[in-house]
Amino acid sequence: MSERVLDIRNLKVVFPNELGIIRAVEGIDLEIEKGKCVALVGESGCGKSVTSLASMKLLGNSGAIVRADKMELCGTDIRELSDKDMQDFRGKRISMIFQDALSALNPVMTIGKQLDEIFIRHFNVSKKEAKEHSIEALKLVGVPDPAVRYKAYPHELSGGMRQRVLIAMAFACNPDLIIADEPTTALDVTIQAQVLDLLSDLQKSHHKALLLITHDFSVVVHMADEICVMYSGKIVEKAPAKELFREPLHPYTKGLIGSVAKMEDKKGKFIQIPDSLPNPMNKPSGCYFHPRCACATEKCKTYMPPLRTLENGRQVRCWIQEEAHEP
Amino acid sequence: MSHKNKILVESSGLCVNFPVKKDALFSKPKYLQAATDVSIQIHRGETFGLVGESGCGKSTFANATLGLLKPSAGKVLFDGQDINELPTQQFREMRKRMQKIFQDPGSSLNPRFTVFELIAEPLVIRGGYTLSQQKEMVVRMLESVGLSEADLYRYPSDFSGGQQQRIAIARALILRPEYLVCDEPVSALDVSVHAQILNLLMDMQKKMGITYLFISHNLAVVKKICDRMAIMYLGKVVEYGDSEKIFANPLHPYTKALISAVLSIDVNSDQKRITLKGDVSSPINPPVGCRFCKRCPAARADCETEECKLTEVEPDHFVACRFCC
Structure with missing residues (x-):
């Protein structure tokens, strides 16, 4: 039987401020099984x-109001956990890889010391043992000369190396769930390929659950098992990765996939989605995507479509699909 | 040709x-x-x-x-x-x-300049344009990059990344390089x-x-x-x-x-x-x-x-x- 690592039902996050309420996340269901990668x-x-931060309970000081019907991590309800218990959880059961390695690492500490901290905090080991663990962790992510690099400061490493160190930190305590927030956006293409291969190999070999957050479809296609496409705080389409690329159903997904430059393309113009995301304080009526949608109807302008599950198990939030599948 | x-x-x-x-004072x-x-x-x-x-x-x-x-x-x-x-x-x-547009429009546009000041700056430096001529040229350029006259007196921080890059493109093209x-x-x-x-x-x-x-x-x-x-x-x-x-x-x-x-x-x-x-x-x-x-x-x-x-x-x-x- 498959084990559910993360199970979130109807997650809502709002940020109240002087001018109004920003509804950042509006009712999201997210579940990840062991050994699976969801993007x-x-x-x-x-x-x-915001979804990823909320699932790590890291929105405490931002003034956000987080509500969910269910938020379970490996069977533990994290809504009830105290801050202290949550600190034990983070790093050990759930960990995160951030986008910009240079700002995620402490610039005045060697990377070795930063890795040691994790082992000392979670396993109560001596400094000497922690060092052994750290060098082992660096070796695992393919850092050359780990014993030498152990003493290096973050600025002495290249971007790809720093990202490897962050991955080492995330895998250090063997957590059940790893959240990677745009892990390769700040990197060059050749280094991006290296880091993605590493992340994918580690996830598969350690049989971990991975939540991958990105705006770039080309990153997820070969890694993710399931893809959730989000638009303005709501999930608009959810499908297994291969099927999503073979046949995107929501017009937004179609536009996103079309706007990625492909090697097979002929010279010429790109397919584009006009305009940009709506202001989160002032979202349009009806379907949030209708002002940018080429096939919007009157119904789209007034009513928000539900996230409907189709016969083949795929989920999509669009009136056009709704009508096409009506009996 | x-x-x-x-x-x-x-x-x-x-x-x-x-x-x-x-490395040292007299080294090569x-x-x-x-x-x-x-x-x-x-x-x-x-x-x-x-x-x-x-x-x-x-x-x-x-x-x-x-x-x-x-x-x-x-x-x-x-x-x-x-x-x-x-x-x-x-x-x-x-x-x-010759002109250049940069990678990150957020840092290449002066945050204290309005869109008009930003785009008209090359015209001011070049000289020889009256204020009304400048305004006419800026509005025409703004429209051709997909923004509107209403955006003229807003600041770069009011725009999304893509719109900021449009402003940067307008500024680079205003002198018709x-x-x-x-x-x-x-x-x-x-x-x-x-x-x-x-x-x-x-x-x-x-x-x-x-x-x-x-x-x-x-x-x-x-x-x-x-x-x-x-x-x-x-x-x-x-x-x-x-x-x-x-x-x-x-x-x-x-x-x-x-x-x-x-x-x-x-x-x-x-x-x-x-x-x-x-x-x-x-x-x-x-x-x-x-x-x-x-x-x-x-x-x-x-x-x-x-x-x-x-x-x-x-x-x-x-x-x-x-x-x-």
């Missing part, structure tokens, strides 16, 4: 990072 | 070195060789792609063609004239024919916005007949929009010529690796990626022979000692590798 894809500002 | 007239920007044997801090001065022996011709009206990893000298080369950096050796010709030999006054005149350097214009933006900005750049090129030097590390984008291209590695050009020919028949091992590193979104393709080992070597003491020899999957013993020259393998397709031509 959350969408433009900046669609709420994907 | 005569041959001479066809070429807008030409560099021959261009080298740019930066001095680095010495060391140089970081950002660009070495770069000879490239950019034709009028084309989009020229310049590809490579960070630190390979793409931006250094582009800045040298704009006269922002003085070359240590070699020449840069713009429309047949050596830009480093020109008297200051004449060079200032030439400058208005002939040559525009686009230094990774979309890499700081969302993938969905890439298409919008690249389509806009192509539209503007068609409308105004501008020559682009397009710097990027995404080969899929370069393939789609560039007519000719050069691939750089550690300050040197490794492959150069007509982009269709290069993509149809990539010869240099580095080009092959770059092309295979482009992530495909075709689920049926089971392409094998050539993952390069290691990182780019330091440009302070680059390898004597082929600069790619340390990471090259096909390197042989003599690659480390003997330099490779760019050789023409077919018309308008040059490669710097001794084993593939």
Whole structure:
């Protein structure tokens, strides 16, 4: 039987401020099984990072109001956990890889010391043992000369190496769930390929659950088992990765996939989605995507479509699909 | 069009070195060789792609063609004239024919200027326009990049990344330049916005007949929009010529690796990626022979000692590798 690592039902996150309420996440269901990789894809500002922070309970000081019907991590309800218990959870059961390695690492500490901290905090080991673990962890992610690099400061390493160190930190305590928030956006193409291969290999060999957050479809296609496309705080389409690329159903997904430059393409213009995301304080009526949608109807302008599960198990939030599948 | 007239920007044997801090007071001065022996011709009206990893000298080369950096050796010709030999006054005149847009519009636009001030600034510096003329030109330019007159007195922070890049494009094009350097214009933006900005750049090129030097590390984008291209590695050009020919028949091992590193979104393709080992070597003491020899999957013993020259393998397709031509 498959084990469910993360199970979130109807997650809502709002940020109240002087001018109004920003509804960042509006009712999201997310579940990840052991050994699976789920990708959350969408433009900046669609709420994907807020979702990941909320599932690590890292929104405490931001003034956000987080509500969910269910938030379970390996069977533990994390809504009830105290801050102290949550600290034990983070790192050990759930960990995160951030986008910009240079700002995620402490610039005045050697990477070795930063890795040691994790082992000392979670396993109560001596400094000497921690060092052994750290060098082992660096070796695992393919850092050359781990014993030498152990003493290096973050600025002495290249971008790809720093990202490897972050991955080493995330895998250090053998957590059940790893959240990677745009792990390769700041990297060059050749290094991006290296880091993605590494992440994918580690996830598969350690049989971990991975939540991958990105705006770039080309990153997820070969890694993810399931893809959730987010738009303006709601999931608009959810499908197994291969099927999503073979036949995208939501017009937004079609536009996103079309706008990625492909090697097979002929010279010429790109397919584009016009305009940009709606203002989160002032979202349009009806389907949030209708002002940018080429096939929007009157119904789309007034009513928000539900996230409907089709016969083949795929989920899509669109009136056009709704009508096409009506009996 | 005569041959001479066809070429807008030409560099021959261009080298740019930066001095680095010495180890000791009397030790030999060391140089970081950002660009070495770069000879490239950019034709009028084309989009020229310049590809490579960070630190390979793409931006250094582009800045040298704009006269922002003085070359240590070699020449840069713009429309047949050596830009480093020109008297200051004449060079200032030439400058208005070249412009640049940067990678991150958030930091290249002054946050305390309104959109009008930002876009009109080149007109003010150039002089000779009344305020009403400036306003008319700015509004017309704003409309052609997809913004409106209502945005005239807003600040850059009011706009999204894609809109900020549109403002940067409007500012670069207001003096109607002939040559525009686009230094990774979309890499700081969302993938969905890439298409919008690249389509806009192509539209503007068609409308105004501008020559682009397009710097990027995404080969899929370069393939789609560039007519000719050069691939750089550690300050040197490794492959150069007509982009269709290069993509149809990539010869240099580095080009092959770059092309295979482009992530495909075709689920049926089971392409094998050539993952390069290691990182780019330091440009302070680059390898004597082929600069790619340390990471090259096909390197042989003599690659480390003997330099490779760019050789023409077919018309308008040059490669710097001794084993593939």
